[in-house]
Amino acid sequence: MPETAPPEDRAQETTASYTPTARTAPTRGRARASYDRELVHSILDEAYVCHLGFVRDGAPVVLPTLFARVGERLYVHGSTGSRPLRETGAADPGLPVCLTVTHVDGLVLARSAFHHSINYRSVVVHGTAVTVTDPEERRLALDAIVDQAVPGRSKDSRPADAKELAATAVVRLDLDELSAKVRTGGPNDEPEDLSLPYWAGVVPLARGYGAPVPADDLDPAVPAPDYLTARTV
Amino acid sequence: MPETAPPEDRAQETTASYTPTARTAPTRGRARASYDRELVHSILDEAYVCHLGFVRDGAPVVLPTLFARVGERLYVHGSTGSRPLRETGAADPGLPVCLTVTHVDGLVLARSAFHHSINYRSVVVHGTAVTVTDPEERRLALDAIVDQAVPGRSKDSRPADAKELAATAVVRLDLDELSAKVRTGGPNDEPEDLSLPYWAGVVPLARGYGAPVPADDLDPAVPAPDYLTARTV
Numbered sequence: 001m002p003e004t005a006p007p008e009d010r011a012q013e014t015t016a017s018y019t020p021t022a023r024t025a026p027t028r029g030r031a032r033a034s035y036d037r038e039l040v041h042s043i044l045d046e047a048y049v050c051h052l053g054f055v056r057d058g059a060p061v062v063l064p065t066l067f068a069r070v071g072e073r074l075y076v077h078g079s080t081g082s083r084p085l086r087e088t089g090a091a092d093p094g095l096p097v098c099l100t101v102t103h104v105d106g107l108v109l110a111r112s113a114f115h116h117s118i119n120y121r122s123v124v125v126h127g128t129a130v131t132v133t134d135p136e137e138r139r140l141a142l143d144a145i146v147d148q149a150v151p152g153r154s155k156d157s158r159p160a161d162a163k164e165l166a167a168t169a170v171v172r173l174d175l176d177e178l179s180a181k182v183r184t185g186g187p188n189d190e191p192e193d194l195s196l197p198y199w200a201g202v203v204p205l206a207r208g209y210g211a212p213v214p215a216d217d218l219d220p221a222v223p224a225p226d227y228l229t230a231r232t233v
Numbered sequence: 234m235p236e237t238a239p240p241e242d243r244a245q246e247t248t249a250s251y252t253p254t255a256r257t258a259p260t261r262g263r264a265r266a267s268y269d270r271e272l273v274h275s276i277l278d279e280a281y282v283c284h285l286g287f288v289r290d291g292a293p294v295v296l297p298t299l300f301a302r303v304g305e306r307l308y309v310h311g312s313t314g315s316r317p318l319r320e321t322g323a324a325d326p327g328l329p330v331c332l333t334v335t336h337v338d339g340l341v342l343a344r345s346a347f348h349h350s351i352n353y354r355s356v357v358v359h360g361t362a363v364t365v366t367d368p369e370e371r372r373l374a375l376d377a378i379v380d381q382a383v384p385g386r387s388k389d390s391r392p393a394d395a396k397e398l399a400a401t402a403v404v405r406l407d408l409d410e411l412s413a414k415v416r417t418g419g420p421n422d423e424p425e426d427l428s429l430p431y432w433a434g435v436v437p438l439a440r441g442y443g444a445p446v447p448a449d450d451l452d453p454a455v456p457a458p459d460y461l462t463a464r465t466v
Contacts, residue, residue, distance in 0.1 A: 023289070049337055049351065051284035053295035056256070060293050062286035064335040064355050102297040104282055109461075113379050113390045114397040118282065122297050146349050149340050150436075157346045157431050164347040186448040198390050199455050201447040203383075203464070208441030214434040215419040222432050228342075231436070 023126060024179040034180040043123045043180055044069045044101055048149035052076060053098040054129075067099065068144035072175045074099060074125065075132070075141035077168055094128035099173055107203040110187035111196040117183060119202060125178040132170040141170045152227040256359055257412040267413040276356045276413055277302045277334055281382040285309060286331040287362075300332070301377035305408045307332060307358065308365070308374035310401055327361035332406055340436040343420035344429040350416060352435060358411040365403040374403045385460040 018024075018035040026033040034040070050067045053060055067076045076099075106119035132138050142165075143154035160168065187200050209231050212224045251257075251268040259266040267273070283300045286293055300309045309332075339352035365371050375398075376387035393401070420433050442464050445457045 023292075023294075049335065049353075051286075051295050051297075051333055051335070053284075053286040053293035053331070055288050055291070055293050058288070059256075059329045059359065060286035060288050060295075060331040061256075061357075061359075062284050062293075062295050062331045062333040063357065064284075064333065064353065066351065096292045098286070098293040098295045100284055100295040100297060102282065102284070107382050109383060109386065109390070111391055112393070112397070113375065113387055114393045114401070116379050116382070116386070116390070118299065118382070120282075120297065124294075124296065126292065126294075142346065146346050149349070149351070150342060153342065153349070154346055157342070157349070158344055158426055158429055160345070160347045164345070168347070186446075189448075189450075193391055194450055195452070196391055197455060199445075199447070199458050199461070200451050201445055201457075203445050203461060204443030206441050206443065208439050210437030210439065212432075212434055212436050213419075214432070215422075217422075217427055218433050219428070222430060224434075225432050228432070228436060 018176070018178055020179065021126075021177050024124070024177055026179070026181070032181045032183055034182060035178075036180070039182070040123050040175070040178060040180050041069065043103065043121045044074070045148075046103060047101040048145075050074075050076070051100045051102075053100070054095055066145050066149065067101075068141065068148035069175075070140060070144045074173045074175065075145060075170055076129075076173075077142060077145055077170050079167060079169065094130040097127060097129045097173060099125045099127075104205050105184070106205050108183075108187050109200055109203070111189045111193040111198045111200050115187055115189055117187070119183050119185070119205075121180065121182045123178060123180045125173060125175060127173045127177055129171045129173050132172050135165075137172075138165065138168075138170045141172070142168065150227065152225075156225060156227075251409070251411055253412065254359075254410050257357070257410055259412070259414070265414050265416055267415060268411075269413070272415070273356050273408070273411060273413050274302065276336065276354045277307070278381075279336060280334040281378075282334075283307075283309070284333045284335075286333070287328055299378050299382065300334075301374065301381035302408075303373060303377045307406045307408060308378060308403055309362075309406075310375060310378055310403050312400060312402065327363040330360065330362045330406060332358040332360075337438050338417070339438050341416075341420050342433055342436070344422045344426040344431045344433050348420055348422055350420070352416050352418070352438075354413065354415045356411060356413045358406060358408060360406045360410055362404045362406050365405050368398075370405075371398065371401075371403045374405070375401065383460065385458075389458060389460075 051062050052065050053062045065076050102122040104120050108117040110116050146154040212228045284295050285298050286295045298309050335355040337353050341350040379387040445461045
């Protein structure tokens with residue numbers, strides 16, 4: 001995704017880390033927190049579904065949604081009729097949101113129930129979502145959302161027409177206030193538990209793609225594209 | 234999980250559906266929304282990581298966390314020193330939360346960029362998280378959280394001792410105000426796009442478990458338990 005970043009974003013990328021703030025500084029598990037820009041980007045780029053949180057009538061709402069990263073910006077989209085995006089647009093200069101991405105990499109089984117855990121990588125982004133109105137930025141964002149899930153796909157499909165573009169809300173969230181958290185490795189059992197007769201270790205977990213299933217109405221002469229058949233992660 | 238539900242919960246399970254409310258009634262995609270209790274349970278039970286949203290200083294926060302379902306209750310746990318759970322405990326009679334579970338089942342590729350989508354199953358639960366203080370309920374909840382990720386594991390590990398229990402906060406959220414959303418099937422292209430030369434269909438997606446990796450300090454005489462070696466989903 002990063003190659004389509006508008007030039008004005010590039011300057012931000014010169015620092016290797018994001019700066020912690022009061023709400024991104026961890027209160028515990030400090031060793032697992034990171035602000036490393038490259039790590040944050042890699043966690044975001046491996047995902048295409050995020051969980052977007054906002055406040056409605058004083059209460060939190062968390063919805064899964066597709067997203068894309070373009071340089072130092074995240075984009076989500078939706079129907080202009082959908083509730084969260086309507087609210088975003090209505091609340092100029094923007095809606096406070098929290099956008100979270102999580103990869104679960106393994107189940108960590110310790111001898112003690114207490115030390116069971118998961119290996120994971122997550123990024124939590126705080127900020128203000130703003131509606132994108134610039135036509136060129138909207139197009140770039142929508143292509144990026146398609147390509148985030150299936151790299152290369154936006155160029156191998158029919159681009160949105162004017163009516164479709166008008167029906168689509170695009171919202172931007174800058175990568176500014178955020179943190180990553182990562183847990184790796186085996187269980188951290190207490191020394192006195194090591195000789196207990198329970199199996200301990202990690203069950204690795206990964207996204208598994210199946211063979212592409214053509215649509216019922218697909219012309220059999222259209223082959224599955226390379227960017228799908230080559231995909232394993 | 235449902236078998237360990239306290240008896241007083243059972244009465245709630247006699248209706249086949251949850252009741253929609255203003256905030257769980259969808260504003261669009263109505264056909265995909267469901268309040269079917271069995272469907273909701275199945276989506277929750279297949280997961281063990283949720284995204285928990287709450288409001289801090291007026292802004293949303295969304296964090297990934299382990300959870301379990303026990304009958305009509307969800308439980309999450311954490312260190313008593315962790316910020317969200319501290320806030321929950323401090324905010325008697327509870328903290329408004331939104332707990333969301335999402336499974337991504339496939340990437341849906343349409344001929345048009347606009348109709349790209351994902352197949353997914355999600356549950357969004359709204360409610361008030363309350364701190365669990367009853368020792369027996371706390372024990373049941375902690376076992377359930379271990380078993381939600383690895384069914385059968387809680388009985389094959391060292392139970393938490395008094396010190397570990399004291400360090401663990403357990404929070405409950407009742408299954409009351411919630412909805413499920415499900416998308417299945419192939420792309421919904423416009424009729425005039427069907428003859429375009431782009432591949433269309435679904436790339437199935439599933440959780441893949443790898444072979445269990447023993448801890449470095451595991452006695453080689455301890456075999457991997459059946460509940461791990463048999464696992465594929």
